[in-house]
Amino acid sequence: MPNGEKSEITSSTTTKNPIAQTTTTTTIIKTKISTTSLPSSTSTISTTSSTTNTTSSTTSTTTSTTTSTSTTTSTTKSTSTTTSSTSTTSTTTSTSTTTTAGNPCTTSNYVWNKSGITILDSSQVTKVVDIYIDSSNTLYITDEIASTVVWRLLKNATTATVIAGIKNSVGSSNTQLNYPQGVYVDTNGTMYVSEYYNHRIQKYINGSNIGITIAGLNSSSGSALNQLNSPRFITLDPTQAYIYISDGANNRIMRYSTTSTSGNNGTVVAGGNGTGNTNTSLNQPWGLWYQPSVSSDLFITNFIGHSIMRWTPGAPSGTFITGTPGTAGSSSTLLNGPTGIKLDNYLNMFVADYNNHRIQMFCANNKTGITIAGTGVSGSTATTFNSPRGIAFDSDMNMYITDFGNMRVQKVGVGVSSLNPSLGDMVRPMNPESCNGSNMAIMNTVELVQLLIGYHVKENNYLVTRSIDESDHDHVQRSIVAIKISHANITSTVAIR
Incomplete structure (x- = not known):
């Protein structure tokens, strides 16, 4: 993972579609991005359902500490990579909660692209x-x-x-x-x-x-x-x-x-x-x-x-x-x-x-x-x-x-405009058809942080992504979301859908 990033799964929710009355599971991952010494590279965050594995590597003098905690059978794989002298801590936590699908008229972060x-x-x-x-x-x-x-x-x-x-x-x-x-x-x-x-x-x-x-x-x-x-x-x-x-x-x-x-x-x-x-x-x-x-x-x-x-x-x-x-x-x-x-x-x-x-x-x-x-x-x-x-x-x-x-x-596609998983208001699974990497390029300024699907989101210096519904294994690379960092000047959040 590029220098200065922290990744954490903030919640895993079971959701119900209020029209179709179906149930899906969503995992939410936050990745902290430092605005300094960020290399032009590609970071991939993936979630699966069988193993928890954390790997950390450095190319120069560095201190790295990794803590992994799992409270359910869900899995998370996190890769952290540094290119200069720094200290990186990666914490992965998986939890399971059940949340009723949000009302788009009362849940402030519920939007369509x-x-x-x-x-x-x-x-x-x-x-x-x-x-x-x-x-x-x-x-x-x-x-x-x-x-x-x-x-x-x-x-x-x-x-x-x-x-x-x-x-x-x-x-x-x-x-x-x-x-x-x-x-x-x-x-x-x-x-x-x-x-x-x-x-x-x-x-x-x-x-x-x-x-x-x-x-x-x-x-x-x-x-x-x-x-x-x-x-x-x-x-x-x-x-x-x-x-x-x-x-x-x-x-x-x-x-x-x-x-x-x-x-x-x-x-x-x-x-x-x-x-x-x-x-x-x-x-x-x-x-x-x-x-x-x-x-x-x-x-x-x-x-x-x-x-x-x-x-x-x-x-x-x-x-x-x-x-x-x-x-x-x-x-x-x-x-x-x-x-x-x-x-x-x-x-x-x-x-x-x-x-x-x-x-x-x-x-x-x-x-x-x-x-x-x-x-x-x-x-x-x-x-x-x-x-x-x-x-x-x-x-x-x-x-x-x-x-x-x-x-x-x-x-x-349905999206989110802000994030507050602790309130249980982020309950929508992502649009798997959008998970092809090319339409997830993050642009170079706050004003230009935008997915090609056309929705702008800000959230306190975090990049945010969510896993594909596990039943959608036939979609693009089961439960994998790729984020391409195209510029170091990133100070905003994108909800990737």
Whole structure:
């Protein structure tokens, strides 16, 4: 380890994703950097799970003391190297704690990076609409115009495959799709897809590419209980016995049994009273989410109504929870064509604000939005969107957005803005895809300390890194994070993700 560094594992936490409800383990390592006599070299810090080993070496007169303490079965390997006369002490401590995943609205160091990474671009996809992520972090993406298919992108893969529909072939047969919109995959791997122009919901069982119509009449729109009219997004209840559908042109939310067949009647559970901006009506409902862990209510985006409603299924009216009904705007309290919506276990909402080209977070019981991705201006850079539609989170709380106008899928990694492990507020595992060394170069001044993923962090003269989730052994060099020191004048902290 370069002259003047100290490394310590400050905490090891078990974390839970408040949306996906999965558990991962995070180890936090701090490395103290001296601002004098720092050679231009590469220091590598690694964490494993079987052995604790500490090595110290010098090239000139030096005194080195190493203490290693382990209180769990986790492992740490630390290498210390000096190039001049100095005294170095390295202490390694491993502990185990259990921490509930932090609330992004109350934990001050919880942020998403400002720049996104394109994981699918226009060479593979066209007009991407909705996105769903299952418990294995597999992505399912609807592509409505040229491709008219559903794509599947496996975890860490770079190429998506078609799993429903026929690419560049629009139709109404059981193997074709016509403007696929919403997508949802249940715990058995059964996939549900809504079709805007076929006015139906298709069900795909056990990886089959042959759809079964469970709601609506094929290619026949209408307002009867057995019909749909331009359905948008969909969601399932926790029992997976019922599917809820944003029946857009009918301004209502419909519920059908997941074992239903074409022609069966559904039930109106919200709206259905014509177009309007009152608490008894909906105005082009689009996004739809049901978070049963904290609420039995539906959360609905009104695309033309520029608002979000909370509605108990079957109730005669709902409640406006953000946005001004019927009024479009770009302030923190207004929306302009909201589409996709997700909630976490704290009832915080994440909304794709389509015409404002941004992703808004609304803390529970708060009508004021916080922009967590996008700038509010249309663009095609790493920090901008062009009409985002769908939003989803993986088990690490990285955010994925279907960037409709740019014909791409963007990934925005979750990060931290400050560190206080003793308070248990640093509970997010790192983004393994970022662990390739090249995008961890530390720049030469405090103002330029920046990762290529685009987030600045300061923390009292420390470099900070965190280990990869041990289950991600197929990622870049299991549990290894490389830090390249490119300049000696380092007086800041970077949270590497």
